[in-house]
Amino acid sequence: MKKFGVLNHKFMHFTGWLLVLAAANVSAHHPIEAKFDTANAATLTGVVTAVDWRNPHTHVFMNVTTGSVVENWAIELESPIILRLNGWSNSTVQPGDQLQVQGIQARNGTRQIWGETVTQMGTGRQVFTVTESRPAVALSPRPTPTWPDGTVALGSITGGTDGYWGFPSETVLVEDGVNVDMNNDGILTNLADASLVAPLQPWALGLYKNRQQRKLQDDPMFINCKAPGGVRQFQSNLGFQLLEDKENTRIFELIGSGNHNYKIIYMDGREQTGLVGGDDDNPLYYGRSLAHWEDKTLVLNTKGFNEDFWFTNGGLPHSDQLELEERFTRTNADTLQYQVTINDAGAYTRAWTASWNFQWVSGEDLPIHFCQNNRQ
Amino acid sequence: MLQAIKKIVGVVLAVAFSVTLVSTAVAQEGHPVKGSWIGVWEGNAALGDNVLLVLNWDGEKISGVINPGTDNLAVSSATLNPDDWSITIEAGTYKIAGKFERLELPNRAIVGTWSNGSNTGKFEIVRQ
Numbered sequence: 001m002k003k004f005g006v007l008n009h010k011f012m013h014f015t016g017w018l019l020v021l022a023a024a025n026v027s028a029h030h031p032i033e034a035k036f037d038t039a040n041a042a043t044l045t046g047v048v049t050a051v052d053w054r055n056p057h058t059h060v061f062m063n064v065t066t067g068s069v070v071e072n073w074a075i076e077l078e079s080p081i082i083l084r085l086n087g088w089s090n091s092t093v094q095p096g097d098q099l100q101v102q103g104i105q106a107r108n109g110t111r112q113i114w115g116e117t118v119t120q121m122g123t124g125r126q127v128f129t130v131t132e133s134r135p136a137v138a139l140s141p142r143p144t145p146t147w148p149d150g151t152v153a154l155g156s157i158t159g160g161t162d163g164y165w166g167f168p169s170e171t172v173l174v175e176d177g178v179n180v181d182m183n184n185d186g187i188l189t190n191l192a193d194a195s196l197v198a199p200l201q202p203w204a205l206g207l208y209k210n211r212q213q214r215k216l217q218d219d220p221m222f223i224n225c226k227a228p229g230g231v232r233q234f235q236s237n238l239g240f241q242l243l244e245d246k247e248n249t250r251i252f253e254l255i256g257s258g259n260h261n262y263k264i265i266y267m268d269g270r271e272q273t274g275l276v277g278g279d280d281d282n283p284l285y286y287g288r289s290l291a292h293w294e295d296k297t298l299v300l301n302t303k304g305f306n307e308d309f310w311f312t313n314g315g316l317p318h319s320d321q322l323e324l325e326e327r328f329t330r331t332n333a334d335t336l337q338y339q340v341t342i343n344d345a346g347a348y349t350r351a352w353t354a355s356w357n358f359q360w361v362s363g364e365d366l367p368i369h370f371c372q373n374n375r376q
Numbered sequence: 377m378l379q380a381i382k383k384i385v386g387v388v389l390a391v392a393f394s395v396t397l398v399s400t401a402v403a404q405e406g407h408p409v410k411g412s413w414i415g416v417w418e419g420n421a422a423l424g425d426n427v428l429l430v431l432n433w434d435g436e437k438i439s440g441v442i443n444p445g446t447d448n449l450a451v452s453s454a455t456l457n458p459d460d461w462s463i464t465i466e467a468g469t470y471k472i473a474g475k476f477e478r479l480e481l482p483n484r485a486i487v488g489t490w491s492n493g494s495n496t497g498k499f500e501i502v503r504q
Contacts, residue, residue, distance in 0.1 A: 206458025307406030346435040
């Protein structure tokens with residue numbers, strides 16, 4: 001029986017808690033602007049024909065009658081995970097219900113609309129509203145939990161409750177110290193700021209601009225369910241868990257935003273096998289990670305990435321020379337500081353660094369999320 | 377009867393799988409030139425109309441080979457202009473000038489012209 005950082009035990013006593021609910025922008029599973037045109041608003045009234053309650057986005061289908069013509073529209077909504085957290089279910093609306101939907105229409109002219117407000121005609125009740133609430137924040141920071149040997153615990157410890165790291169303070173990748181305006185998906189307000197985001201090589205800057213101009217609609221994580229490799233797994237509210245297998249000197253990282261993907265972080269002193277050019281036979285979405293402790297900071301070195309995915313929200317390119325140095329510091333029980341240095345001579349002119357924090361989500365396991373092909 | 381149905385289903389699945397294999401380009405989200413490219417340089421009497429390129433990017437320069445294993449021509453120089461996604465490739469006495477099309481897709485294309493001395497023609501390759 002291996003000794004993992006135990007998930008299913010009481011974590012520690014909670015004292016001095018203040019419930020702070022912070023409304024925040026919900027992280028969609030694809031940039032809304034990629035598919036829908038914010039300048040093309042519409043209001044539709046119709047009768048529900050079906051509800052497709054599946055990730056990454058819920059769809060409600062509705063017959064809309066105009067004169068003698070009846071057309072079936074797809075109303076796209078947030079993911080079932082987010083809707084469920086806000087108290088909605090697959091039976092909130094049912095076939096036969098009459099709805100009024102206000103939203104923005106699909107860029108490609110198909111009968112699809114992003115539902116900004118959905119109202120049941122009979123009752124006037126607004127449904128599928130979303131207000132994301134962050135977990136409770138401690139009034140005074142609780143101390144960083146440690147193992148009996150004094151080392152920092154990166155997740156739950158024996159006797160603790162379930163939990164995971166989520167709610168990153170940043171969902172985009174921008175070099176530390178740079179101030180550019182972009183939304184939570186990484187779409188720049190001003191394309192002219194593209195060169196400021198990171199020290200991109202000319203080809204990478206051109207490709208980044210191209211992706212930005214296309215509103216990230218080619219994102220392979222969205223259209224092909226590619227894995228959230230690189231730093232992308234750390235940009236999602238779906239979070240991650242770090243399970244310490246001390247007996248075998250390794251850590252399992254369970255990734256909430258992939259299809260229950262995980263990676264192993266080796267701490268046994270082995271040599272880094274991720275080669276420049278990738279591990280020739282099998283370059284990876286999550287690379288190969290080795291780690292060690294520097295005082296109370298876990299330091300990861302990861303390389304051996306393939307080029308089949310976007311390594312960050314927002315569409316910054318990378319090459320197979322990508323090497324990450326990631327530093328995790330649990331500053332208190334509920335805060336994990338994250339700093340990543342991107343070293344990729346194939347796409348950037350120098351190494352650069354970005355950082356953000358995660359919040360401990362206590363008492364919960366990772367949300368269950370499976371990506372489904374979303375080309376349509 | 378059951379065996380016959382199984383056989384038919386198996387054949388159909390095999391054909392579908394084969395079609396998928398030959399029609400799907402491998403994803404490539406890094407440098408746009410990287411990968412294998414197949415297409416034509418029309419009117420090339422010396423080497424034939426069909427052409428295959430294998431191109432790479434090492435962080436500093438584009439390298440590669442034209443028609444590996446048959447009429448090997450090492451790429452001696454290549455430049456990419458990301459402002460308009462135009463590309464030039466030189467290999468031996470051949471010069472190719474083209475532009476990217478469908479940049480965002482795995483099966484992107486380079487379309488332009490080839491020349492070798494006074495010989496010239498249309499050039500078009502698609503990434504595999």
